[in-house]
Amino acid sequence: MDFKESAKKLHQKIIEWRRDLHRIPETGVDTPQTEAYVCAELDKMGIPYRKGLGRHGVAALLEGKNKKTVFAVRADMDGLPIREETGLPFASENGNMHACGHDAHAAMGLGTAKLLSDVKDQLEGSVLFIFQPGEEGCPDGPGGAKRMLDDGAFDDPVPSAMVGLHTGCIWKDFVPGEIGYRSGGIMACMDRFEILVKGKGSHGAYPHGSIDAISITGQLISELQTIVSREIDPLEPAVVSLGEVHAGTAFNIIPGECRITGTVRALNQETREFLARRIEEVASGVASSMRGSIEFKYGWEGPAPVMNDPSMTEELRLAAAKIVGEEKVREIARPSMGGEDIAFFLEKAPGTFFFLPGCNEEKGQTWPHHNSKFDIDEDVLWIGPAVMATMVFDWLKKQA
């Protein structure tokens, strides 16, 4: 099946979808307008769907010859609370912004659905299209992937393979027209932890009557960094960053409590669990050596490291080579310590998350993700669907 030509023919339509979605960015899982737009386009293609998953997510099912073998294609579709400053003719009209390229992901998800629905008589299995809100996180609980799974997105049918992509400039040594792939850990976990340091408050003039939560915290901050520098293999990526330290009310009061929050990033589950355990042990040890104590909370509800399955990654590489040519399909040498909640889906079905470079410096697209001037090169919008449709089609054929 040659999806290269059919994807190129669909290119203008994909651009149109992307621009329509770009005008109406919604944040978190509150994406009713985006959901309605996606559903209306799926209606036109005659693809049935369940909506309202994880509040406003959509799971559409394209049934091919074999209904038991199911391949999932995931596209996220949420924007960010950023006021757009691109000056584009189709710039956001509502004060939010698609500053991470998820408008393009949703448009390419629709493009993939269209390409495959046009050949569904020849499709040796079914395809589950996931249009996911809340990838950028939600202030009031888990992100969109977890919520969609909790609402049964992967329950009936259960997919046995999956693919997803990110465009933009995450890996800067790639240029538009190429495809980046990587087997194993490609993005890190995104965990939040909280340490409440507990001592005993006192008058600033009488420190001996206190258990100083600030002194304990001072020791703790430097000790925590030794977990990464002294306990982790230097060749294993690991990050412990503190983001908040809150204590005190006045200059002459020694506070009895201090609250610290931070994030852990790791590329595999083993390192992730080690860091979580050691942060608690070190914090507790430092606090008790100074007569204090801690309360510790680790947010396991954050996404795990994004783990790409080796054989699915090879499938992706083969499909991408058919579309852009072998020499433009390159391995991502260094994973990103950023996170992606596609990890939740990849824990359920082996798959791969790949990179579609989408920032063209010659077109002035030099702004980073989550910047008010972020933009992507629409010339790549046919490539993602062509690669994903090829991968899905070929893989289903091999299972037949």
Ligand SMILES: [Zn+2]
């Ligand atoms: Zn983002």
Ligand SMILES: [Zn+2]
């Ligand atoms: Zn993103």
